Amino acid sequence: MNLRNGLKMLGAAGIVLCVILLVTPVTYSGEDDNGPYENNCGSVVAAANSWDECDVERNGRLTLSLIVGGIGVCFFYGAYLAGKTQKDTKEPSDP
Known part of the structure; x- marks a missing residue:
């Protein structure tokens, strides 16, 4: 495999991974008086909640x-x- 095809494959993998990171759901884990809990924040593209904790998690996922x-x-x-x-x-080939 030559360099050009290798770089194309790495570029395609990077773009696909970017899309996967944008559409997979983000979860927020925390702990309160009742013990540990997990909240589904939705994905970066389609947010499920507008909590501040979810904003931090979604912004981190967006940055990544x-x-x-x-x-x-x-x-x-x-x-x-x-x-x-x-x-x-x-x-060039000789004429």
Whole structure:
């Protein structure tokens, strides 16, 4: 496998992971007088609750997904540059 295809695969994996992080539900774990509890906060795209605790959890998930997606886009750009470099370094055929 050449460099360009490897970078394309990593870019696609980054974008897919970004989408998965955006749509999977976020949970908030806490503890009160009755003991530990877990609340479903919904996903980043479709929020289920508007509690402050859920906002913190969703913002963390949003930040993580944006970083992963940005890295995926960088891999795609690297694949573009690798392909462009391969085309530029080929010797022209003699007529």
